[in-house]
Amino acid sequence: MRVLLTAFVVAMALSLVGGFLAFYGSSLFQETLGPVPLPGQAFAGGLEAAAEGGVQLPEGDPEMGREAFIQMKCLQCHMVLGEGGEDEGNVGPDLSDIGLIQTPEYLAESIIEPNALIVTGEGYVGEDGLSKMPEYHDTITLRQLIDIVEYMKALQGSE
């Protein structure tokens, strides 16, 4: 019974994000997103286009998002409101006000496919011009992705 109930809840959530999942060949909610096609090709503008088509990420939990943000060690390369990004000449951009600058769909896309749209700041790209930021699709679950995006939406430049 519990299995059925869980499955139903997961299925409902899945159907909500079906449009999003379409780009990823239907990875499951609690599993890591798994392999995606070639860097920088398959998803260029994919989620942005999806957003224009009226598909949106479901609402996440910003606190769980912050937890996942820390667990995924985003702060090792990105500074958020004075915290983290301890690297000399930060590998990634400061995210303190990212919620004001970017759409949730862009943020989600950047986490799983950093090369879809590349920020060409100093030191942010490797020798071939592609992002230094690694892909998280083998590591992150869809739940974590949605929550991290919710957390990042709230990053608007002040505590």
Add this chain to the structure above:
Amino acid sequence: MKKLMVLIILGFLVTVSACGGGEATPAPPAATPATGATPPPVSTPAKAATPAPSALAYTEIAVSNGGAISGKVQFGGAVPAAEKLTVTKNQDVFGDSLPMEKLIVSAGGGLKDVVVSIVEIAEGKKLPTGSPTLDNNGGLFVPPVQAVVAGATLEIINSDSVLHNTHTYLKGATVFNLALPLEGQKLRKTLKSAGKTIESGEVKVLCDAHDWMSAYIVVVPHPYFAVSDETGAFDIGDIPPGSYELRAWHQELGVQTAQVTVTAGGMAEVSFEFSQ
């Protein structure tokens, strides 16, 4: 349990699509604009357990009268002093310096980490099975140099408590760039370029999070390769008798080749000398 859930969920999605909820249904992979990308594996319920050695132009045969190539790689000139890498990040975990592993010469002048391989061989012994590993361990890639057969599935490990990313390049172009934020994390990955198995070449590995880290994975389209050990020694066995060109590659000191004749049951000795 998991399988049951997957079935139920898939069933649910099929129902949704049958009822006309098309928008919320995962589109077939054909809808993605990818050029020649492999279709998502989810459509095939039984994942192939054995990584198919793809279209390798190599045939496994029984080698009963094989010979061997054995030899040593020497470093010409004075033994260079061991260099250190400066740790610029996560010093609390890695300390202030780590050993530089790009040029390792033994007291006797043996050169480590030279990949020696037969240039062309169409058939011979079985391909190695199992997954070669690349461990992010103590702020270094372990091993710093390895050779793998084309199509092998690499197991990439993070043994450290900090985030590493394993960023691989072939001829200056990214092959993959994986995040490994979790201690003990293991990811399996096959080296592919533009959707095709990389048949040969030196794949450079960097960690953008720790700019001192680097490694090489040399891909060979057959199983006749070896990496020189601490004393510079290497050994390749079970080679069908014949004449071969042997290639020796070192990341800093370049490439050398040698002609060698392997006889049935014999041992051909070859030595290389690299200098700066």
